[in-house]
Amino acid sequence: MKSVPNRILLLLSLLGFASALTIVFYPLFKKPIHTSVASSMRLKIPRIGIDAAVESVGTSPDGAMDVPQNLDDVAWFNLGPRPGAVGSAVIDGHSGWSHGIPAVFDNLYTIQKGDTILVQDQNGITTTFVVRDVKTYDPKANASAVFTSSDGKTHLNLITCTGPWSAIQKTHVSRLVVFSDMEK
Amino acid sequence: MVIVTMVMTMLASFASPLIASAATTPSLGSAATYGILSSTYTNTTAGTTINGDVGFTTGPALLPGGTHNNYGSGSPYATAGSDQANALSNINNQACTFTFAPGAIDLATDTTHGTIGVYTPGVYCTSGPGAASIGTAGIILSGIGTYIFKIDGALTSVANSAVTLQGASACDVFWAPTQATTLGADSTFVGTNIDASGITLESNVGWKGQALAFGGTVTTVVDDTITVPSCTSQTPIPGGSGTAGTISGGCLWTGPNPCSSYGPQPQKIQIAPVAIAAVPVPVATLPNTGLPPDTKNNTSSVIIISSLSALLLITYIVRGRKIS
Numbered sequence: 001m002k003s004v005p006n007r008i009l010l011l012l013s014l015l016g017f018a019s020a021l022t023i024v025f026y027p028l029f030k031k032p033i034h035t036s037v038a039s040s041m042r043l044k045i046p047r048i049g050i051d052a053a054v055e056s057v058g059t060s061p062d063g064a065m066d067v068p069q070n071l072d073d074v075a076w077f078n079l080g081p082r083p084g085a086v087g088s089a090v091i092d093g094h095s096g097w098s099h100g101i102p103a104v105f106d107n108l109y110t111i112q113k114g115d116t117i118l119v120q121d122q123n124g125i126t127t128t129f130v131v132r133d134v135k136t137y138d139p140k141a142n143a144s145a146v147f148t149s150s151d152g153k154t155h156l157n158l159i160t161c162t163g164p165w166s167a168i169q170k171t172h173v174s175r176l177v178v179f180s181d182m183e184k
Numbered sequence: 185m186v187i188v189t190m191v192m193t194m195l196a197s198f199a200s201p202l203i204a205s206a207a208t209t210p211s212l213g214s215a216a217t218y219g220i221l222s223s224t225y226t227n228t229t230a231g232t233t234i235n236g237d238v239g240f241t242t243g244p245a246l247l248p249g250g251t252h253n254n255y256g257s258g259s260p261y262a263t264a265g266s267d268q269a270n271a272l273s274n275i276n277n278q279a280c281t282f283t284f285a286p287g288a289i290d291l292a293t294d295t296t297h298g299t300i301g302v303y304t305p306g307v308y309c310t311s312g313p314g315a316a317s318i319g320t321a322g323i324i325l326s327g328i329g330t331y332i333f334k335i336d337g338a339l340t341s342v343a344n345s346a347v348t349l350q351g352a353s354a355c356d357v358f359w360a361p362t363q364a365t366t367l368g369a370d371s372t373f374v375g376t377n378i379d380a381s382g383i384t385l386e387s388n389v390g391w392k393g394q395a396l397a398f399g400g401t402v403t404t405v406v407d408d409t410i411t412v413p414s415c416t417s418q419t420p421i422p423g424g425s426g427t428a429g430t431i432s433g434g435c436l437w438t439g440p441n442p443c444s445s446y447g448p449q450p451q452k453i454q455i456a457p458v459a460i461a462a463v464p465v466p467v468a469t470l471p472n473t474g475l476p477p478d479t480k481n482n483t484s485s486v487i488i489i490s491s492l493s494a495l496l497l498i499t500y501i502v503r504g505r506k507i508s
Contacts, residue, residue: 006503009496009497010496010500012493012496013493013494013496013497013500014493016489016490016492016493016496017490017493020486020490040230040247041247054247055245056243056245056246057243058241058242058243060471062469063468063469064469064470065468065469065470065471066471067471067473071475077468078243078255078256079256079257079258079466079468080256080258081258082252082255082256087258092471092473093473094473095473095474096476097475098475103475122248122249123249123251137470139469140469142467143469143470144467146470147466147467148467159470159471159473161472161474162474165474165476170476172474175470175471175473177470
């Protein structure tokens with residue numbers, strides 16, 4: 001340290017502070033990815049503070065349900081029934097953090113049986129669902145119980161990722177599925 | 185007097201079928217409830233309202249407003265596609281009551297068919313091939329009956345044009361172009377358009393009818409409104425309900441399409457309960473919704489870099505004092 005000239009010390013110090021400031025403030029200037037799209041349908045889970053716009057998705061090329069474009073939004077699987085129609089409507093959302101901000105379903109794991117899920121449609125009509133069960137699935141598991149039902153009742157199922165991150169598979173090792181039934 | 189009455193009755197009995205055979209309203213079956221029936225539905229801007237079912241396999245980025253009992257490719261989407269084809273076949277089999285001169289035709293300014301801008305019930309056909317357009321002056325559909333426009337080409341309407349009903353019903357108006365349909369901004373349109381080549385609505389189009397493009401693409405731009413007309417007696421099984429399971433017994437209308445505004449009255453027969461099967465919902469694999477953990481935050485990096493910088497700064501200040 002004694003052999004380093006004073007000017008170099010000052011320069012390194014200033015560069016260090018500049019780097020720290022860049023790390024802190026860079027996300028504020030980067031194009032935001034948490035911006036929500038305009039949508040007339042909303043999903044609300046009051047107890048855990050979720051209130052999100054609902055996008056509409058089908059399947060990705062690999063046959064998986066597609067995911068919302070924005071981290072603040074959730075997405076409805078438009079090849080199945082709409083929320084409130086007979087059958088199993090499915091909505092997914094991201095979990096994890098981006099630039100210090102949690103994604104919409106990052107705390108979905110805290111949901112409990114008996115919690116209320118609300119879906120407000122484009123006409124402002126709200127349908128209420130009550131959580132019946134919470135399960136974890138392997139990503140490649142048979143998901144027919146998530147996307148279909150044959151009891152003639154109205155269900156809403158929520159999906160997000162859970163478990164450790166697999167650097168090899170580029171995904172979390174499990175999927176969290178919340179099963180709910182329309183309130184009678 | 186008796187003879188006169190008998191002759192008039194005979195004339196009436198002959199005249200009625202002759203009028204009815206000019207143009208008849210085809211059955212739309214399961215497609216009757218769809219405001220949009222397509223393979224791809226594109227809608228990227230808020231403000232569009234569809235009051236009726238919306239069918240597609242590739243859906244829009246933005247959900248349209250309005251009320252839809254069926255949305256997407258669930259039942260009766262596939263059946264509606266077949267029924268659309270049947271309705272188009274019915275239309276194509278109906279003889280033309282008037283054929284325009286070969287080439288493109290502006291329905292608003294044409295005088296060869298009758299009064300300029302005014303159309304009475306019938307089957308109107310272009311030839312040549314010939315596209316059809318609805319000019320700024322618009323057209324009036326005048327009188328009770330069925331209107332069919334068979335167009336051997338594209339159908340377009342210019343901005344601010346209007347199709348106006350004068351005694352006609354939106355349930356009895358049909359358009360069957362062989363190429364794409366484009367409706368101009370701020371225009372008003374009426375009737376069922378069967379066009380698998382594609383249907384595009386520019387901004388702020390008001391349409392009482394149906395955009396049936398099963399196998400093709402329907403595009404709405406912004407602030408468009410499609411409202412399916414109320415043709416309640418066209419419902420095949422009044423009293424029945426449900427998309428899967430068993431339909432309770434009800435009444436089935438037979439005979440000519442009861443949505444048609446004239447012609448013989450439909451007959452009503454009692455039917456037994458019937459079972460229908462639900463179209464299975466496709467099962468996708470579970471989505472990958474997780475974010476990689478390294479994007480969580482960089483708090484530790486900031487602390488380490490700031491600490492090292494502070495250490496360097498303190499060393500610099502201490503050295504400066506020693507020198508002075």
